[in-house]
Amino acid sequence: MNGARETGRRSGTSRGRIDKRRSILAAAFRIFARDGYGQSCVREIAAEAGVAKPTVYNHLGDKETLFREAMQEAVERTTADALTAFEGLREPGDGTAAALEEAGHRLLRGHCGAESRALRGLLHAEAGHFPDLVEELQRNGARRVHDALADRLARLALGGRLDISDPDRAAEQFLALLTGPMELRSGLGTREVPDAELHSVARAATDTFLSAYAAPATA
Amino acid sequence: MNGARETGRRSGTSRGRIDKRRSILAAAFRIFARDGYGQSCVREIAAEAGVAKPTVYNHLGDKETLFREAMQEAVERTTADALTAFEGLREPGDGTAAALEEAGHRLLRGHCGAESRALRGLLHAEAGHFPDLVEELQRNGARRVHDALADRLARLALGGRLDISDPDRAAEQFLALLTGPMELRSGLGTREVPDAELHSVARAATDTFLSAYAAPATA
DNA sequence: CCCGAGCTGAACCGTGCGGTTCAAAAGAAC
DNA sequence: GTTCTTTTGAACCGCACGGTTCAGCTCGGG
Incomplete structure (x- = not known):
């Protein structure tokens, strides 16, 4: 769905703007590692990433x-x-x-x-x-x-x-x-x-x- | 809860009567192995064991x-x-x-x-x-x-x-x-x-x- | 200054879960 | 045959999940 969407964005801190994706993936791995795939919920991943749940589904369509x-x-x-x-x-x-x-x-x-x-x-x-x-x-x-x-x-x-x-x-x-x-x-x-x-x-x-x-x- | 409950019962085939426990445990392992702990549901384990769901909870209290x-x-x-x-x-x-x-x-x-x-x-x-x-x-x-x-x-x-x-x-x-x-x-x-x-x-x-x-x- | 893209939070939906309850049925023991 | 235990199926509860919607906010680009 996305893929070629995020082009040359750089804002450095990943706090204010982009790099959401990276932070989501990192958080996802942390939660998956802690709870396993089946026991993890996207809600918690979003929270860990400091991001709203729909944002997760925007960047990566699926669990x-x-x-x-x-x-x-x-x-x-x-x-x-x-x-x-x-x-x-x-x-x-x-x-x-x-x-x-x-x-x-x-x-x-x-x-x-x-x-x-x-x-x-x-x-x-x-x-x-x-x-x-x-x-x-x-x-x-x-x-x-x-x-x-x-x-x-x-x-x-x-x-x-x-x-x-x-x-x-x-x-x-x-x-x-x-x-x-x-x-x-x-x-x-x-x-x-x-x-x-x-x-x-x-x-x-x-x-x-x-x-x-x-x-x-x-x- | 049980433990010393099932004493000298023997009916052989495990089809008609006792040995439910064994068959439940075997089925449970099969399902757990196939789907993982989180993705397995007790319903399906009971079905695989040829047993009603409450029977599972009778023999082993918990998932x-x-x-x-x-x-x-x-x-x-x-x-x-x-x-x-x-x-x-x-x-x-x-x-x-x-x-x-x-x-x-x-x-x-x-x-x-x-x-x-x-x-x-x-x-x-x-x-x-x-x-x-x-x-x-x-x-x-x-x-x-x-x-x-x-x-x-x-x-x-x-x-x-x-x-x-x-x-x-x-x-x-x-x-x-x-x-x-x-x-x-x-x-x-x-x-x-x-x-x-x-x-x-x-x-x-x-x-x-x-x-x-x-x-x-x-x- | 405004515009538009993206992010947010919260509510919402349908579904399937773990676990329980209950009345009826099926056996075993006598 | 009667009694007592166990099993059964089905319905039920509360809950949390994956995924969506939507109105509003933020913020960068012009």
């Missing part, structure tokens, strides 16, 4: 599209953040192991963050009702993280620092070793996990990962 | 307790099933690697089964609303699976077939290597995963696991 849009935005944010975790893997001067552990820890920090947890929870919850959304969000989220890591690992293998024949498999396993243990440890996001524990998991993951993929000769 | 009870029962079923996957690890005659891969594959089969997927999805979805339920269900489910595997691994280590100093860590990582990759591959349960892929993941997990924990001398 469903509101949900989809809010999820898209959230996955964009968290993915961008997660991708920064792999920066240290471009040129690991201080040793491959340390760089992997550092990257793993940074990834875990994001993974256990509030927004990321809420996003996974919501997606998991409504996966059955919006299969296409799952598909798209995984393509724009987890898939990109996986690919980025696989790229880095392939580079490291090419540089002789790792012995990897299948970078996709290696990336998949490293990610599994990192995030897999958090499900139980964090009680599906119920319990807060202390940073020391994150370090410990990242360390263990790196150790096991390197047992399988360390280069035969470190030169 | 919430209905949910909790149904989840408890489901976790009991799936956990019992998962635990059987580790039977082959008691006396792995045909080699530790093959036994691990077999156990991993059987675990994955269950993990990707409809009931198990639905259970995880529901729990993930409502984790925020029922933190105590998460705690209890993990204790009765995932935790028991983890412990059972850790026990088997410790035995194998004691028998000199594995080199494991921390069985809990080893179990955690093996489970992570198995189930971690399925999240993306199955699209959170949206896509069906062919059995060949399950075998492949189990194989890869076993390989990497053994790289880290294989005994130095196989005798």
Whole structure:
């Protein structure tokens, strides 16, 4: 319905005028994350956004599209953040192991963050009702993280620092070793996990990962 | 309210008389799994169970307790099933690697089964609303699976077939290597995963696991 | 200065929910 | 057969929801 409607408006604060849309989507995600899709009501989302209810329906016609849009935005944010975790893997001067552990820890920090947890929870919850959304969000989220890591690992293998024949498999396993243990440890996001524990998991993951993929000769 | 009410009744078929409760709980789980907690209505659960709505409220007073009870029962079923996957690890005659891969594959089969997927999805979805339920269900489910595997691994280590100093860590990582990759591959349960892929993941997990924990001398 | 687009708040509609009530029916126990 | 418990269907209550309407206000552009 809208789409090409809001063109070059800039008013900065988002308080007085435009950027309603952003604030609505942010509020929507917050409420959806707190109450779930079914239990959330648009009334409350509008209130959280500091906006009248019809305004919500003006910008996004439907509760469903509101949900989809809010999820898209959230996955964009968290993915961008997660991708920064792999920066240290471009040129690991201080040793491959340390760089992997550092990257793993940074990834875990994001993974256990509030927004990321809420996003996974919501997606998991409504996966059955919006299969296409799952598909798209995984393509724009987890898939990109996986690919980025696989790229880095392939580079490291090419540089002789790792012995990897299948970078996709290696990336998949490293990610599994990192995030897999958090499900139980964090009680599906119920319990807060202390940073020391994150370090410990990242360390263990790196150790096991390197047992399988360390280069035969470190030169 | 009830509890010690239904004593030694047995009528067998569950069609004519008692066992309403079981059938209600089973139907409840089916509906909850299909629609989510918020979107499910007790009316439909009663219909699915072939029972009048007041009967549901007679047996389980509340929609919430209905949910909790149904989840408890489901976790009991799936956990019992998962635990059987580790039977082959008691006396792995045909080699530790093959036994691990077999156990991993059987675990994955269950993990990707409809009931198990639905259970995880529901729990993930409502984790925020029922933190105590998460705690209890993990204790009765995932935790028991983890412990059972850790026990088997410790035995194998004691028998000199594995080199494991921390069985809990080893179990955690093996489970992570198995189930971690399925999240993306199955699209959170949206896509069906062919059995060949399950075998492949189990194989890869076993390989990497053994790289880290294989005994130095196989005798 | 006015104009028009967008925002507001409040009321409104139809619907479906959780949960209850009640009178009638169906079994089980004796 | 009689009695006591349980189940049944249907109606009912209060409520909150998604979504719409509308008259009035605000504010930027001219």
